[in-house]
Amino acid sequence: MNIQPLHLKKGDKIAIVCPANKLKKSITPAVSLFESWGLQVIQGKSVHAAHFQFAGTDELRAADLQTFLDDVEIKAILAARGGYGGIRILDQLDFTSFNKCPKWIAGFSDTTALLSHIQAAFNIQSIHGQMPASFETGTPLSLETLRKALFGEALHYSYSSIDKNRHGQAEGILIGGNLSLLVAMQGSISEMDYAGKILFLEDVGEHEYAIDRMLRMLKRGGKLAGLKGLIIGAFNEIEPQEIPFGQTPEELIMEIVREYDYPVCFNFPVGHIADNNALIIGRNAIMKVGYNEVKLAYK
Template identity: 35%
Template sequence: MLCKMGKLKSLLKDVHTMPAKPLLLPPALKKGDTIGIVSPGRWMPADELAMTASRLQKMGYEVYVHPQNATQHHQYAGNMEQRADAIEDMFHDPEIDAIVCAKGGTGSLWLLDILDYELIARHPKIFCGFSDITALLNGIHKKTGLVTFHGPMLHNLRPTKPDALTWGHWEGVLSGDMTPLVLTKAEHAISPYISGTATGRLVGGNLCLLSHLIGTATDFNTDGCILFIEDECEALYSIDRFILHLKRAGKLDKIKGLIVGEFTDIPPATIPYGFSIEEMVHDALGDMDIPVVTNVPCGHGKTIITLPVGAEVELGVDPDAMTLRLTEPVVRKALAQTRAAG
């Protein structure tokens, strides 16, 4: 493969003036489909890779693990060209129906400026992951219009008994089920913060990665959107700084709603920081009257719901629950599936 770094020179032209791409839907997932596995960031140990792939097979899917997953280049699963090539292989291969990332970690940012987005747009497929994969979810959506999916990875199949809500919701969303998702305060420990209802396109992901996209060729637009954020292993002062950066960059000015995910494994501080996540959000939003809910399972906790990046949703928040309703299809069903559903 020719070195793709030559693309870098022109990528920052008109970053903030490029019109949004028309929405592009991937084909829906169905039992028996072949799911391709790639590692855009860190590599997964071979035994874990085999075990989790086997569990995905037991869910009723064929699984193809790209050879790139076994490549090791320091912490990365290969150098950046190898990792980008693997993603492109999966989109181009007609035998692959959907793509799920093995794990996140770090390294996806390196791929944003060397991926062949025209190839991806010509072969739209489900692309799913979270954490470090946030960079690719937002980058691919911006460059192609393809709806991408912030959801579980092969890594999430490590527990002996995989989380039922995680994988049930994943299958539902990717297969085209538009049943609204209702999470209650009593059952799911969410924290409704500001009640209300709003409609907008979903944008977001890992807070640290979102911060690193701002001002680049894969910056994201939040105007009129429902924004969601989550993170892990970040100190409270870092979370505060990232949220403030969103505010100062104008990313909170015109949002219609905010979903704050779980912030897990926050390291202890010698001197307590003092501010809670809710207080940080309050300070950043000021007197904005938009629906806000916190502690939503959309990140590094036991459960992770699947959120379609780029799709329009309706967010409803009341004192006892949150409801997330898809207002439009997020996948393209085959004609036979559509007739059967009708």
């Protein structure tokens, strides 16, 4: 059974930390938006720290996150940005207090490592959504979906389909995140259980061959065969190659999963894009992929 943390209410305290790369700019606009939602915002030491490309040393970032995992007054923890570095501190963290008193953890990109770990190890729901560093470029709708996810309001998605989709309907627990990070979790205690799940994937700045290789690794590991459904978000900023790969991400994905019969949809509004809508990892969802429309709703 997946555990749902208590939803936020006005007056609650939330914390912002940087588990990975250091911030390049102020997150004051994000803090102001959180405050307009009626929340009290606490910024961790890592928000203002720097150590080479990281938001402070591994020890500082781990201690910062640990402080808020243990603080029962903090009702949600948001990663300020991604980049790289979360995997370096995962094994330094003690989730004992967090497991006894779950709270929302939210972010995307590199934060997938943390979201994957708490789903795999504790079956605690989390939020894949916009981070403070991306608030200024995020669409108002994407920020509103994050607010709704945190405050427990209904989330329903519907968007125009494309002809590469495989039609059908599925129900199951939603898991997923950044493809590169999900592959990095394989073989560890942070690897989510894929069997019977609806999987969503996104990535940025990868070659087509790297996307192909990572997906084939998941397939060879038996992760794709038992899915209920597959949701493909943005695979953008693909690096050009001197010799073209010959397939788009959509084409290679459909080739890899062609032997399965579950529904597959593309261009879902999630990933390293302005319209990065919030998805709740670990919650039961229903996806409907029709001829010209895709719908996703939580039960």
